[in-house]
Amino acid sequence: MPKVSDQYREARRDEIAQAAIRCLERNGVRDTSIADIVAESGLSTGAIYSHFSNKAELARYIVGRFLIVRLDALEARGRAGEVLPPREVLESMLGAFADHDLSPALVVQFWGEAMVDADLKREMTTTAARLFGALATATLPWARSRTASEDAAAALARESARSLAALAQGYIANTAVFGPREPAEYVAAAASILSS
């Protein structure tokens, strides 16, 4: 394995992805052309196509990179054995999301893209499966306190992961369409409504 060459390749891919993200945040998915990324990166069309087989694969690379960073942080908390109620997990996820990373607007655009790009959808769902695992680990102690058996606790934690994801997606979509909102406020208002 040519380690140095692989490292170089990866660095080049990241360089292209970073230029692409700058274009995406500026103009959106629909309005950033390969020509824009060429201009932003200072490379040529062919150079980009020698690192990514097409525009969709570049999008997939960006999404994967992004999700994996989020994931590592979450898994660290899960592994540390912190006992967190799901509501707190949700709030800290949303807080971290609001702080940095991709804008909600861009995330929603990627969801839309995934509806039409089967590979991007697969990328998102497989990485999300890992995310679900991490969420389930984080909420397992809470699930134990609400169920009789260990099996039931594991099942509840697993089911809760999907709902946690749905609640986070709701925050992202709502925030993208109707403007920013405080995570804690969203969580509190949603809890109040659902307890009715």
Add this chain to the structure above:
Amino acid sequence: MPKVSDQYREARRDEIAQAAIRCLERNGVRDTSIADIVAESGLSTGAIYSHFSNKAELARYIVGRFLIVRLDALEARGRAGEVLPPREVLESMLGAFADHDLSPALVVQFWGEAMVDADLKREMTTTAARLFGALATATLPWARSRTASEDAAAALARESARSLAALAQGYIANTAVFGPREPAEYVAAAASILSS
């Protein structure tokens, strides 16, 4: 005002929109070209551009038509004076959504499009403002039972509308990305998580 001509124009616009929706459901927003809509509708390129000034305006027309139908149904319930806890309002909204109309996948694609098309976003937010009004009307009796003054009740109902919308958006986005799910199950699981 030439009533007959207006009716004809509207019918023609609807005819084009219906052909476009068939293409959109089949291939997604990204992969339906004007040429596809031309073929599906049996009209010519120029004919379509004589009814819509561009592809984005056609998208706006479709979204507007769709939201207004949903809205009329909701406002009817609100006006009928039914006393519904927000959780029931949410569940019946999601049930109606799952039954017919645009697929969640297409809705998510339109959100993505709105991130990049300011006019489409405006169309969505202004129609959503009417939706919020209808939701607030529907939840006002519930809000009264939880607050001291009429002003506080109105404020709570108004705030609840945005959260209701966020919860519905979460269901739509989650369902689009991870596959169908029973509305009642989603609502129950979300409630359980948030009460933790």
Add this chain to the structure above:
DNA sequence: ACCTGAACACCGTTCAAGT
């Protein structure tokens, strides 16, 4: 007024040729 369809500028992708 509504419609036709060729023409135009621009898009994503390819590929022969360079280093």
Add this chain to the structure above:
DNA sequence: ACCTGAACACCGTTCAAGT
């Protein structure tokens, strides 16, 4: 092996010409 950039097929949009 990585890169260049002209070339290609196709896209959204326009517009002179028809009815």
